[in-house]
Amino acid sequence: MAKDRKIDMVILGLLSHEDMTGYDIKKRIDNHLRFFWKGSFGSIYPALAEMEKEDLIRKTIPKRQPAVKAGEVAFGSGRERIVYKITATGREALSTWLTDTKASNDLRYETLLKIFFGGAADRETAIANISVFEEQVRSDLMLLKIYRSDLEKHLDNDDHLYFYLTVSFGIDTYEAYLRWCKNAKEKLAG
Amino acid sequence: MAKDRKIDMVILGLLSHEDMTGYDIKKRIDNHLRFFWKGSFGSIYPALAEMEKEDLIRKTIPKRQPAVKAGEVAFGSGRERIVYKITATGREALSTWLTDTKASNDLRYETLLKIFFGGAADRETAIANISVFEEQVRSDLMLLKIYRSDLEKHLDNDDHLYFYLTVSFGIDTYEAYLRWCKNAKEKLAG
DNA sequence: ATCAGCATGTAAGGCGTTACATGATTCA
DNA sequence: TGAATCATGTAACGCCTTACATGCTGAT
Numbered sequence: 001m002a003k004d005r006k007i008d009m010v011i012l013g014l015l016s017h018e019d020m021t022g023y024d025i026k027k028r029i030d031n032h033l034r035f036f037w038k039g040s041f042g043s044i045y046p047a048l049a050e051m052e053k054e055d056l057i058r059k060t061i062p063k064r065q066p067a068v069k070a071g072e073v074a075f076g077s078g079r080e081r082i083v084y085k086i087t088a089t090g091r092e093a094l095s096t097w098l099t100d101t102k103a104s105n106d107l108r109y110e111t112l113l114k115i116f117f118g119g120a121a122d123r124e125t126a127i128a129n130i131s132v133f134e135e136q137v138r139s140d141l142m143l144l145k146i147y148r149s150d151l152e153k154h155l156d157n158d159d160h161l162y163f164y165l166t167v168s169f170g171i172d173t174y175e176a177y178l179r180w181c182k183n184a185k186e187k188l189a190g
Numbered sequence: 191m192a193k194d195r196k197i198d199m200v201i202l203g204l205l206s207h208e209d210m211t212g213y214d215i216k217k218r219i220d221n222h223l224r225f226f227w228k229g230s231f232g233s234i235y236p237a238l239a240e241m242e243k244e245d246l247i248r249k250t251i252p253k254r255q256p257a258v259k260a261g262e263v264a265f266g267s268g269r270e271r272i273v274y275k276i277t278a279t280g281r282e283a284l285s286t287w288l289t290d291t292k293a294s295n296d297l298r299y300e301t302l303l304k305i306f307f308g309g310a311a312d313r314e315t316a317i318a319n320i321s322v323f324e325e326q327v328r329s330d331l332m333l334l335k336i337y338r339s340d341l342e343k344h345l346d347n348d349d350h351l352y353f354y355l356t357v358s359f360g361i362d363t364y365e366a367y368l369r370w371c372k373n374a375k376e377k378l379a380g
Numbered sequence: 381a382t383c384a385g386c387a388t389g390t391a392a393g394g395c396g397t398t399a400c401a402t403g404a405t406t407c408a
Numbered sequence: 409t410g411a412a413t414c415a416t417g418t419a420a421c422g423c424c425t426t427a428c429a430t431g432c433t434g435a436t
Contacts, residue, residue: 013307023387036302043424045389098311101322103300110293112226117203118352121288132291162308165374176366184355213415235417
């Protein structure tokens with residue numbers, strides 16, 4: 001019943017690369033992970049607070065003086081920034097999670113639900129539902145391909161390789177989705 | 191904030207075909223929808239109770255006498271069965287939902303999270319995580335192919351067609367997953 | 381002057397899971 | 409006799425989303 005919360009691992013994973021604020025973490029999830037994970041401020045900030053109590057992460061000591069470098073609190077510029085860093089305990093927890101091969105892979109597509117129950121409406125309705133899905137996939141796919149072309153140049157770098165792999169996963173599945181959409185629409189129109 | 195609960199539509203969709211008990215609904219979800227939706231008893235039974243209050247569904251009148259046919263409460267045999275049927279209001283709600291093209295398609299793959307953060311462990315760990323995923327996909331794919339070969343015989347029947355389309359979706363994406371797994375493992379090993 | 385972006389957090393509530401409680405029938 | 413399947417439900421709790429509250433900086 002306890003501790004099934006994956007957002008902790010997302011935070012730990014991100015902080016294992018560099019120190020970040022909650023806001024940074026949110027942006028990173030939205031930009032890099034959004035094809036297979038989500039996270040809202042309402043889940044990130046409370047997780048950050050609890051994880052600090054568990055000594056998985058720690059606030060960096062804010063520097064008082066002028067220089068406003070990354071990882072420091074900028075006094076007198078913008079709202080307060082709280083930059084977190086991962087602790088040794090946190091790295092251990094991340095490693096333990098990575099080594100444990102059990103994983104919950106959950107897919108819930110309302111579009112498929114609407115197709116499955118398509119018989120309760122006419123075929124045009126089903127086709128319309130597929131088309132909306134198709135457009136969303138098409139636009140996400142474009143984005144993913146932009147990412148990939150950037151990443152392909154740096155496959156020697158391990159960090160880029162792992163990102164490249166998840167982007168490739170997205171591209172491969174989205175391309176399969178598009179083929180299915182075309183096919184399904186033909187079957188429904190014919 | 192209110193009424194985002196999709197289980198209602200699953201129930202309505204299933205009852206639009208035939209009267210069922212909560213237990214039947216659970217089994218149907220596990221067998222036919224599990225590749226893109228899930229539902230537990232703890233979500234089904236409370237939904238059933240609320241939906242009856244909203245007049246979306248109704249309990250069928252139990253027959254007292256001997257004959258124990260489908261859709262009737264069997265007295266003296268097994269535990270009580272409560273068979274639900276969809277109402278006119280329920281059919282309307284189902285139709286409204288189907289016609290509304292907005293849909294939340296949500297994918298959360300912990301495996302991809304572990305790949306993305308793969309840099310925090312060694313490459314063998316990443317390969318192991320992919321392999322576990324691969325085996326799960328492989329076994330689900332086999333099942334889907336069995337379904338498809340049955341369904342292909344009845345594509346003239348509309349109900350079978352819609353089921354066929356969702357099964358095809360599963361097959362297409364799972365095959366794409368397997369290609370990705372092979373490729374990713376090669377990239378990580380090389 | 382106003383809007384977008386940066387930045388942190390809380391509150392309310394919805395949705396869902398797991399585990400528990402209960403019990404009959406059928407089959408090995 | 410015991411396990412599996414049928415069958416309904418509740419309780420506790422966890423996790424997440426949305427909306428709200430607040431406020432600075434910089435660009436147009």
